[in-house]
Amino acid sequence: MRFKAPKGTYDVLPEKAEKWEFLEEAARSIFKIYGYRPIETPIFEATELFARGIGEATDIVQKEMYTFTDKGGRSITLRPEGTAPIVRAHEEHGMSQWPQPVKLYYAGSMFRYERPQAGRYRQFYQLGVEALGSNDPALDAEVIILLLEYCRSVGVKEMDLLISSMGCSECRSSYIEALKDFARERISKLCPDCARRFEVNPLRLFDCKNPACGEVLAGAPKMIDYLCDGCRVHFESVKGHLGKAGVGYKIDPTLVRGLDYYTRTTFEVQSGYLGAQNAIGGGGRYDGLAEELGGAPAPGIGFALGIERLAMAVEAESGKIPGEYELDVFVVAVDDSVRVDAFMLAQRLRGEGLVAEMDYLGRSIKGQLKLADKLGARFAAFVGPEELAAGLCRLKNMVTGEQEDVPLGGAPAYLADKVFEEPVK
Numbered sequence: 001m002r003f004k005a006p007k008g009t010y011d012v013l014p015e016k017a018e019k020w021e022f023l024e025e026a027a028r029s030i031f032k033i034y035g036y037r038p039i040e041t042p043i044f045e046a047t048e049l050f051a052r053g054i055g056e057a058t059d060i061v062q063k064e065m066y067t068f069t070d071k072g073g074r075s076i077t078l079r080p081e082g083t084a085p086i087v088r089a090h091e092e093h094g095m096s097q098w099p100q101p102v103k104l105y106y107a108g109s110m111f112r113y114e115r116p117q118a119g120r121y122r123q124f125y126q127l128g129v130e131a132l133g134s135n136d137p138a139l140d141a142e143v144i145i146l147l148l149e150y151c152r153s154v155g156v157k158e159m160d161l162l163i164s165s166m167g168c169s170e171c172r173s174s175y176i177e178a179l180k181d182f183a184r185e186r187i188s189k190l191c192p193d194c195a196r197r198f199e200v201n202p203l204r205l206f207d208c209k210n211p212a213c214g215e216v217l218a219g220a221p222k223m224i225d226y227l228c229d230g231c232r233v234h235f236e237s238v239k240g241h242l243g244k245a246g247v248g249y250k251i252d253p254t255l256v257r258g259l260d261y262y263t264r265t266t267f268e269v270q271s272g273y274l275g276a277q278n279a280i281g282g283g284g285r286y287d288g289l290a291e292e293l294g295g296a297p298a299p300g301i302g303f304a305l306g307i308e309r310l311a312m313a314v315e316a317e318s319g320k321i322p323g324e325y326e327l328d329v330f331v332v333a334v335d336d337s338v339r340v341d342a343f344m345l346a347q348r349l350r351g352e353g354l355v356a357e358m359d360y361l362g363r364s365i366k367g368q369l370k371l372a373d374k375l376g377a378r379f380a381a382f383v384g385p386e387e388l389a390a391g392l393c394r395l396k397n398m399v400t401g402e403q404e405d406v407p408l409g410g411a412p413a414y415l416a417d418k419v420f421e422e423p424v425k
């Protein structure tokens with residue numbers, strides 16, 4: 001038998017992994033500018049954390065979790081999202097005693113047992129931020145702007161920002177009554193999944209991907225028309241901050257992201273370049289989640305984005321993501337007697353910060369040059385017995401074919417000057 005990556009997963013090979021690294025480094029630097037600090041939580045948590053945090057009636061908890069019993073008899077789940085673990089860590093480590101709000105960012109793999117289809121995988125890589133400890137609408141605007149700024153900084157220029165408000169526990173209960181009244185009269189037209197959703201959490205009706213259910217629900221009452229005074233003022237203030245910052249947005253009352261913990265502001269950033277599955281990332285406020293998980297109250301807001309979809313959007317719009325492997329120098333050993341000297345030159349080149357490579361398979365000079373060419377080396381540095389005796393090294397510019405002899409001791413610094421002062425293109 002031949003092993004393959006498990007269904008719904010894939011290997012991120014160097015060419016793609018280099019792009020992801022570039023995107024992640026860009027994220028880390030801009031997240032830091034906004035005051036966010038890194039956090040790492042375990043890849044698995046107690047199942048109950050997600051069941052209670054994300055919500056029993058959600059598709060994630062009902063159908064998509066990787067849940068297993070460990071050897072100690074505990075029910076464990078691979079994290080399907082990053083927020084509930086961070087809120088758990090916030091309570092566990094008493095972060096409400098830290099300077100408020102606490103701003104955190106994370107990057108890592110999430111796991112959902114989805115039906116494999118284009119653009120959806122069972123293991124996917126997310127970047128996200130969470131800000132806990134304040135319900136200031138300025139923080140909502142900041143988190144939204146951070147997501148937009150980050151996408152823009154890596155080359156996504158054309159984006160749509162959709163925003164909405166999910167209300168609070170107070171105004172949502174009157175809304176849910178109205179929604180129930182509406183759905184009860186039409187329950188026979190809804191799918192069996194929706195009949196179950198109706199019983200457990202009617203808000204989840206909007207998650208249904210069945211077109212017939214979508215048609216029925218198009219006429220349903222909208223949360224945004226049921227906001228209490230506090231929630232309305234909050235939403236107006238978020239919009240005000242965005243307006244002041246010159247950020248355009250569309251209000252989309254159907255934006256009920258598929259997790260139960262959202263309150264008040266929800267948002268999504270979309271790219272027209274992504275086709276049907278056009279969301280790059282999104283998030284929202286979760287003012288009740290900490291208490292739902294048994295902790296002290298801690299309002300919070302955050303976003304998550306999938307790096308795969310971001311990379312697709314950047315490439316579709318800007319054509320190229322930087323970060324690809326570029327070889328500066330290939331050290332050619334002219335014969336076997338100088339292999340150790342070639343090895344030492346490669347080491348000294350690396351010491352100057354140059355990307356240096358050499359032959360490890362005993363190739364001929366011709367074979368080494370062929371490899372240097374294949375790897376896209378900008379320069380070849382020849383180490384030969386005669387040059388060594390004269391204290392020299394022959395350099396060849398692989399683009400122009402130009403050759404020159406330089407003192408061996410000074411060759412690394414000389415090449416570093418050339419490479420760093422004349423960037424390719």
Ligand SMILES: [Zn+2]
Binds near residue numbers: 170171172232
């Ligand atoms: Zn409210």
Ligand SMILES: [Zn+2]
Binds near residue numbers: 190191193208209210
């Ligand atoms: Zn349905």
